[in-house]
Structure formats: structure tokens, C-alpha cells
Amino acid sequence: MLRFDRRLVHNFDWVMVVLLLLISTMSLASLFSATWNGGPSPSPIFFKQLYFFLFGYAFILLLISIDYSELEMLSYVGYGAICLLLLYTNLFVDSIAGTQRWINLGFFHLQPSEPAKLVLVLVLASSYSSNEYVENGYRLRDIIRPAIITAVPFTLILIQPDLGTALMLAILFVSMTLFAHLRWSTITLLGSTGMGCAVLGWLYGLKDYQRRRIETFLNPESDPMNHGYQIKQSKIAVGSGQGFGKGFMEGTQGHLNFLPERHTDFAFAVWCEELGFFGSLFFLVCFFFMLFWGINIALTARDKFGVYLAFGLVMLIFWQTVINLFMITGMLPVVGIPLPLFSYGGSSLMTTLVAIGILMNIRMRRFQVR
């Protein structure tokens, strides 16, 4: 399995590496600015994230040396482990700020709901790619297994409660299921059921603070000091960047602490404020180019599992990006979804880097390597 093959070097995915390094540099620069506290050296948070990046790169090197088909078997083990970890967090971990998300590993607070997204993509890719092909598309009974696979971590994360991540899992499931070619009748049926559930969930399932967030979004003036405040400050930060920004390290919204969570969920607002529209455009072009490259990897993958997996991983990064950027620009309520590769947080960063590592892996093995 770890046998060296010259073709692997030949096919090394340099495009992805260059994109990754470019985005990482921007991300770290922005974090440096957002967390700088006036001292002579960068903040400890900056170093922590830097170490996570370096560790993640090393891990990618390890990851690309095994064939991704091996991951298919591993994914079920990982899935079981993640579900147990989620169960453990729900049962035994003291809640922080009303939610139970983190397991303290001493050097690192692991948030198992982050790798859960990745593992779900792996397991769904494996499940769908092993399905027999059906002429007119899949029927409801064909997607029962993937639905159950999604429902277990979804429920566990929902009761933490972490609505954002749970919805993320649901979105991944929907994306990958639609990708798997459903019958139109099935789509209609599921779509209407889903709407019904959403209405019921709004009425009975949401915690007060979650409902308040959504209400605040719809009517920001109702709660100007809290969630409405966050969105408002974020919009001010982004907007006041104008064309070319206030300059690196010069953002007032960030540095005068008007911007909440400025190194985590709202990290990109700092970038927008300091580098303006053209800086943000440059970042988005790089980022979306990376996503398109990921789609390209799906197009050229050697087998069905590879196509599915690449597609799912792109969706994993894509939807988080869209939701986070929509939130920062005031088009969605505050949901705790980080911007991949950009928001501070080890669990999220490692998950994204592993996803990119797997994409590179698929790319490098688009021709049968035996």
C-alpha cells in the first residue's frame, strides 16, 4: 500500500498545493491582524493556528501516500468512532455556554462535530458508489441507508445543541443524494416532507436563542445589542472597507472591538475591512478556483467512489464557505459555521486540510496505479 510509485510524483497535484499555500498565507495574515494585541510578537492564537497549518500539511503528505480506496474501509471505523465521541460529548462533557461541543484532550479541545462532516462525506460516498445503478434514478427505499447514516450524527449534534453544524450535515446529505440521481417523484416527495419538518422544527424544535437569532436576522432592529448587533457590525466592517480597504492592520471595526468573534466566525470581515473589495475579490477568486479544481478532480477521478468522494468534499468546503460569507455580508442569520481555512479553530482547519488532502489523493490516482 505504501509502495512507492514514480507516477505518483509525476501526477502530484501542484495546482492544489499552490492554491492551498496562497489561501493559507492570506488566512494567517488576516488572523495575525485580527488577534494582534499590541505586543512585540504575534498573539498565541496566531501561533496555535500556524502550528495547526504545519501539522495539517504534514498530515496531507501522509494522507496522499495511501490509495484513497483504503479510506472506504477506514471511513466506517471513523464513522463509528465519531458517533461514539459525539455521544460521549453529549453525555459526559460539561457544557460551555450552554452547548456541549468540545472534548478536552489537554493540548487541544476537540470538537467532534467537525470531523463528523468529513466522515459523513466519506461514508455517504462509499454507500452511494456501492449502490447498483438504477435506470430511472433512485427511489425512496434506495436512500434509506444513507439517510440513517446521516440521521445518527445529525441527531447527536442537534441535541448538543449545534444547529449550524447539524444543518451542515443535512445539506451535505441533500447535495450528495441529489448528485446520486433521484427520481423526480422522490425529489418532490422528500422536498415537501422536508418543508413540513422545517416548519415543525421552527415551532417546536428550536431552542429560544436559536429562534431569536433567526428572528433577529429577519428584523435586526429588534435586538440591536446582540445578534442584530453582530450582523450590523460585520456589515459595517465589510462595507467600510470600500474599494481598497483601510490597509492591513488598520481596520477600526476589528481593532476597536466592535466586530464580534473577529478571529473565528467573522474572520473574513476583518479581511474585507482591511483589504477592501479588490482584496476580497482576490481571495474569493483563489478560493473558488480551488473549489472548481475540486470539481475537476471529481470529473477525472478513476472510479465511482472517487467521483462521489471528490464531489462530496467540494460540497463540504463549498457550503460552509457560502453560509459563512452570507452571514458576514448579512444575508443569513448568525449560525456558527466557520469559513474553511480562514476561521481560527483547530478542528475545523484539520478537517478542511484532510478534505483537501483526499482531493489531492484522488487527483494523483486518476489513472489506475497498480
Add this chain to the structure above:
Amino acid sequence: MKNFRKQNRKRPPDQDISGWPRDVTTPRITHINDGELDFYRRRAMYSSVVLVFFFVILITRLWYLQIQRGEEYTKMAKNNRVRYLEIAAPRGNILDRKGREIVTNRPSFNVVWVREKNRVDDALIKKTASILDIEISELLARTRKMVGTPGHVPIRLAEELSWDQVAYIENNRMELPGIKIEVVPQRVYHYGNLASHVIGYLGEINPKELSSIDSEGYRSGDMIGKMGLEKLREKDLRGEKGRHYMEVNALGFEQRNLKGLEPLPGNDVQLTIDVDLQRVAEELMMKDDKSGAVVAIEVNTGRLLMVASSPVLELDKFLGGISVKNWKDMLTNPHHPLINKIVQGQYPPASTYKIVTAIAGLAEGVITPESSIYCPGHYRFGNRTYRCWKKTGHGAVNLKHALSESCDVYFYQVGQRLGVNRIAGYATRLGLGRKTGVEMEHEKSGLIPTSDWKMKRYKRAWQEGETLSIAIGQGFNLVTPLQLALMTATVANGGTLYKPGMIETVKDPDGHIIEQFHPTVLDRFDDQGSNLKIIKEGLIEAVNGRRGTARRAKMENITVAGKTGTAQVVRLKQYKHLKEEDIPYKYRDHAWFTCFAPAERPEIAVTVLVEHGLHGGSVAAPIAKAVLEKYFGRRGKNPEETSSVVLFHNEVADAGRSSESIH
């Protein structure tokens, strides 16, 4: 979709529909289901339309926010200058039953630094350090601790400034941007460590408390009750923080004050505790380093008048966080200052338990007040000999004498006739062996054994010999001083077990009463009035009789009724021949005394436990007497007052007779 799929099938397997250039250097290995693969590849390609769609939306939105409305938002960012500081609320006061202040607040002046620009100014730090006369490194350490918190959260640089320092900083405000004086209420303990176990102390909130459910409104750095009523009544005492709104300019300097929110002080808590009684007890216990507990309770309501646990907690050691060394010292101290012995200390009730055995005996009819039992100084049961504390024996004794002289042999036999389970039933109804529900932390339930309990716990059947030990309060029996005080109060008031309470009233800052003490009945003995009367006679005799064991508690004007107890800690042969003073401290017996007064019309019950105090009669009884003397003051036995008693009419006569008989 259907048609599209069919087209795929017809396509030669070689043709790549993905549209992406194919690597021609390596030959492609064809799949069996290559057509299907191509189908999915095509879908993946279509999905990029979704990506483009969202990309365009995002770019458009950024264009709208940054270019189209950029000017507007820039203006908003410049005007974005209203900030607030939190103002701590004064905590509620704690008063005694007569309204005397036990714990209140005084202002403490702290120096805080508001990091407007988030930049450390070396000159500023140096200047501040020299004014405050502390090391620069400490200032930096405190600053570092707050890294990552929003800049408008002030960093506390120093606490408890002197007036001179406050004046200096105020006068040089212009040279010290961002440095502010913060006035924080600090607890003042007017009576030192008085009732410290019950009142408790404050400490800085820790991460665990911050992340708990009730942490709303707290911030790191806030003070929170860590023990005793300060903790249990946190919600009443804490009040609500105020907010100080201010406008700042682009550099973060304060421009003008805006209308703020005044902090709302916490509720005042008035205790049922009497400071005078509490002080008497604590001082007496402190003498000769005694450790133990003294409890006084109003027999007809359950109000706790005094709750002393000795040694007291030294509250000043807890101010600003307790040091590791102090904490270790407290943990290893043989007198266990950290333990609130009133409810956390469990001791064999010893002879005080004979009251329970007597009540059970009378109620179950196994003895009558006149039943006489001969005490030769020992009692033979099975193949063992059970000794009476008096080696020469008490001779023929009836119940009254058995109680007053604490004859073991008498109660061995009563116990044997009753059996362990019947005794346990009465003990439980008198409040022993179960938590009282008083507002103190970590209350222990004590232990009243039954045969079932032993079977469950040790998987062995109950031995009848054990019943004899139980009957005199040894063996498995364990009670807390508070439980024994409750039992005494129940005997005194004619059979009503009240829930002990410590909070007289809780008043909001406007003086409205939010909570008021009401007696709560936990249990009631019916039809035991005459039996209890007989027991009281025995207890009166114990204090006032010529041969009573508790003569040291006898008072001039007030008739006291009480019972002593000496609880064995260990029964070791090696110490048998030693004089009491030579036995190591931790193996010495515990001394009990529990009493109530006036016997004719009981008002107050007092229970004293001195750990390793050797003899109840000589060590514990005088403490109870001192407390009673303080309580009754110069009040004599007012005949008018006595005659007004309706409930215990006969008793008054009896009591009078028995006290006469001593003289």
C-alpha cells in the same frame, strides 16, 4: 434525464464527455461500467453551475456593500463609538435576627486599564507601575491573561488602592489614557469570622462556574459565593450589574458620558441567628482550641438561633483566592476547620440517645415510668458482659433515675425488649438519621441502623447483642449535632419536629419582603404528651438532681433539662490503663450535651458537641449553660409568665416539685 442517460449508453466507451483535456501519455484503463462513471462525471460538471451561481451572488453582494454603499458604512464605522463599562452591584447585606449587620460592603478602589487601541504602550505601563508601586512584570502578566478578550473589557491592574493613589491617578488622568479607577464593592465582615461556615465566603468565578447553566450575567473576574449562604443565596445576594455608557472617539478616548443603568443592589438576608449567642459559643469553643459544634434552636418554630462550628474558618485567608499552603494546612489540621461540624460532623450520639430508647420503651409499653431494673454495674447477655459506666452499679433504678444518672444497664434491658427496628422507628421520627434540609451545604444524614440496613450493607444478620450498644447510642449510630438539637427541641415542645431554618426574611433593596420564615412541621408525635413529660422529668433531674450527670449546666433562675453523652471513638485495650489526659487526642471520647430551657415552658434547645472533649458533663454542659445565660440574660423565673402556660400545665407543677426536691 432519461433521454440523456440513453445517449450515454450509445456513446463509445473511449470518448470522454467531461470536456476536460485527457492525459494522453498514459493509456486509460477502461471500466466495465464506464458509461455510468461518465454519467456521474457529467453531473459533477453541472454542479459547478451552482458554484458559479453563488460566487456571482457573493461578489455582487460585496460590490454592493463595499463599493455602492461603502461611503455610508465608512461613516457608520466612524460614528461607531458608543461603548459601555459594567458596574458591579453591591451585594446584599447579611443581618442577624435583631438587624445587626454581620456582612456588608465597602467600596474598594481598583485600577483598570481599558485597551482602546489594543496596543501596549511601554511608557504607560512604566508610569502606571511606578504609581501603583508594583513590578512591571506583574502588570504584563495580568495583561497577558486577558489576551483574546474584547478590548472594552477592562484589565484589572491592581486592587485596594490607597486614597493617595486614587487621588494621584484622578489628578493625572490626561497622562494616563485608558487607566481608570473602578469602584468595586468589597465584603466587610463586621464580626470577623463569626458563623463563617454558615455565611461562607466569596471568590473569583472560575471557568466551571462560568460555563454552568446559571452563569448568565457573570463575566470572568466577577465575584461569586463559594460557600455557605453566600453560595446558596447567590441569586438573592448578587443584585444586578449596572452599565456605564460612554462615547469614545476614533482613538478610543472617552468623549462624554451617556445615560447609564444604575446597578441594582442585591437583596438583604436577615438571619435567625443571634450574634450575641453566636459569639459566646464561638469564644468558649475557641478557648483551649476545642473543636466541635454548638447549635441553639427555638423549640416552637425551628429557628436556628446559633450555629457555631469550631474551629471557625478564617475568612481573610480566602480573600483574593486561598493559597495552596493555607489550603493544605486546613486539610491536614486535626481539628478540621473546613468541615461545618453542625451538619457535616457525624458522631455516635452516646447517652443522649437514651432519650430515644426511653421514648420508644414508653410508647411501645415495654416499660412504665415505675418499672424498676436492678443495675449491678454490668449486664450479662449471651456470653458477653456489657458494662455500665458506673462500675459499682446504680442499684435499683426507675426511668427517671436511669435518665438522670445515665444508667447503661437499664437501657440495655429496654433496648433488648424493644429490638433494634422499633428503636430506629422512633429515632427517625425524632429527626435522626435523615437530612434536615437546612440551608447548609453537604449535609450528612447520619445513620440509624436497622436489621435490614445491616443485611444490605454487610450481608449479615443483626446480632441481638448489637441492639444493646444501639440502645445506649453506640455501635453503628451516627448523628449530626443539628439532628440532636432537633430531637431535643422535639422532646421539649411536646412532639413536633420542625424543619430548622436560618433565614428570617429576605428583603429587596426597596425594603419589600420577598421571603419570610414560616415554621415547617416535618413530623408530629401524637398522644406522646404524657410520656414526653416523664422523660422531661428525668432530664430535669439530670441537671438539677443531686446525682445527675449534667449538674454543671444548672442555672440559678431557669430550670434546665438536659442529657450528657460521652461517645467512644475507639475501644482500645492499650489505652484502657492510661489516664484520660494521656490518651492521644484523636482517640479521646467525644463529649455531648443537649438541653432545653426553661423546662416548664421550653423556648430554646442547645446542643453542644466537643470533639475528643472526654466528658459531656464537665466539658460540654458549661458551654450550653453559658449560652443559656446569655439568652435569658437577667430574666428570672417570672411566676406570672409561668402560670400563663396552658399547654404544659401539669408539667409546670411537676417541674417545680422536682426542682424543690433537690434542695
